[in-house]
Amino acid sequence: MGEPAPLAVAYDEGAVSPAEIAVGVAGLAPVAFVLPHSPHVRKLRPVLSRLGRVVQLTGRPERDAVLLRRLAPAGVLTFSESLLRVTAGLARTLGLPHHTPEVAEVLTDKYRQRERLAAAGVDTVRCRPVPDVAAWEAALSAVGLPAVVKPVHGQGSRGTFAVHDRADADRVRSRLFDGPEDTWVVEELLRGRPSGPFGDYVSVETATGPDGTEVLAVTGKHPLTPPFRETGQFWPAALPHEDREAVSDLAVRAVTALGVTTGVCHTEVKLTPGGPRIIEVNGRLGGHLNELSRRACGVDLVRVAALLALGAPPPPAPAPPGRVYFQFNGLAPVRPGRLRALTGGDEIRRLEGITGHRPYVRPGDDLPGGVGSVFMDLLTGDAPDHPAMVELLDRALPLLRYEFTDGATTWVESPRRAC
Template identity: 45%
Template sequence: MAATLALPFHSPEVADLLTDKWRQRERLRAAGVDATRSYVIQSESDLRPALDHVGLPAVVKPARGKGSRDTFRLDYPQQAVETITWLLASDEEAGRQPRYVLEEMLLGADDARFGDYVSVESVLTPDGPVHLAVTGKFPLSPPFRECGQFWPAAVPAAQDQAIRELTAQAIDALGIRHGLTHTEIKLTPTGPRLIEVNGRLGGWIAELADRALGLDLFALAADLACGPVRMTTPSWPGIVFQFWNLPPQDARALGRVNGAPTVRKMPGIDRYLNLVLPGPLGPAEVTQRLDLTCGTASSYEALTAMIGAAMASLEYAFTDAEGLTTTTAAVGMPSWQALHAHSTHTPPARQQEP
């Protein structure tokens, strides 16, 4: 539409690169920005060549998708064949043309203070990209479910600079010249590696910008659509964070939520939002945020303590596929379990294939 109306936006070619994960990897590889092994899978005949080229561990994901939909880690040959075959069959049964990307699993550094990945929020200006922030992430809950984020990321200055430089290189390689971008980057033992570049505002990043900077990113996006915008890299005091709860894998419906008034009155908590009404939950194959706990902390240690106190005050009633209703405390749910496990993590011995 923008091209037809001669309006400033991503060109059709850039838009395709930003929404097709296979084409994006190819372009970044050709530009020398990314060397992640990947292969496109559209039928069972692609399965063996893909596994031979990429190897294991690997990640399979839709070529076009969001919210971690149908994204799985593959560690063993039999698991990989069964998972991909099931994905292909599911698409065919639904009348969709299957198209998945199998790519090398980027293994994070063991010394990452929180999650082993970050995102970079950038604004495209006439002078090039301005990176608003490197966004820290909490550890993922299996399989690849995000649990929250915070500004600024808990990374050393040199690593922060390397992350920003890689982001700028990726933006340039993809030919992005307009709008906002949300770039996800894995923190590996050998340095930052690209996960993907999105040509849009990241999920709930506008809420962080509003509390941290008093900056309205929706208005900024509108200003960018009307003409060039010039700005500088901002700075802010304190650490602003968001933490959200994910339902248990077997939950099919949400009943009541207890403890919200208590959380809203806690020192440092800026807001608590319920995001899901009581009733049936969405499909289990995508990330579904039940709520949003937002706060401001003076240190990363205080941040973790505040989240722990909030989670100890929340509990949820869920109904499973058998119609059984149980009450579950937030400290026993996937998000807090992922963060708590990371804080007491000892690297495991290498697993053997069962």
């Protein structure tokens, strides 16, 4: 009897770690990591080689298709935003379930996604592309102020700016074309409704397969740190039943309109005074959600995604947890600097309800600055209810202290919940 066909996982920096992939897929199929050339992959290649077979992509679609045909995988998937289009092309070549290349393009192009959602009557948000600086004023005029500017392709709030007035517009314009991005979008800024100590947005986690789309969970969010920096999430969301139903229905209609037929999607939804509105649909598992799901419900979302890639129908939604399970991420500073020290981890772990603190950076690491959501660490815990979660975080976060230097000055920050 021959060796069973592997599950090909196109891997780069993304929503889950190599260890999470190995654990989630265990018992389903051997793992074959399909790798691009990237600094992250070069760093982790020894780890990946211990966890499964490694196949190096060449970057040439025809040659890579030959490599994958020789591998003869039973399924193919990715948890990395940057590899969605590559994986879609490989899946089409192999005749395996996944996003089609056309769907992957819409999922990774913010302007085309807005166009498709509007054409389907799911959600209409004013949006214009800015392919060059000459298109800037026309886009602002068409969208109006306030607006949000973001790269057409991107994640983690990277390069995302709010434009409230002409002064903001002039500042953002001067920065737009300094970096590697060559196309941006200007969108209507969705105003959230008052949400107390919680974020004015949620995400909806869906699974799509041969039998349609199931909502797995609605994920609550901590308030954004300006301009659009994410700081964490929790299960269950602090929403009444009718709101949960409304955001779930919107997310299902969105993934259907975009043509999704296979896989896990992560749809961010703004809670506005006029009802829920789509922020964006991501065609893969959301960051850190597998850790949250395993603690809160005992459900491994990597395994769910793997089963969908192997042709299984979507599972039913897990039962809501009886407690509130949360994550919180400290953010790197907006100004560039080097981390000199991170202290308070031992103190914070001794608090009842805190289950873990995992640093992502070490003293000596250089941090690039900027407005993206670059995480310093991951704090995890649980509480009896939502108010208790807020109270616990307000006690815990000041215990963590990050010391930075830019060579000329030294400063200390502690993470905190935004208002």
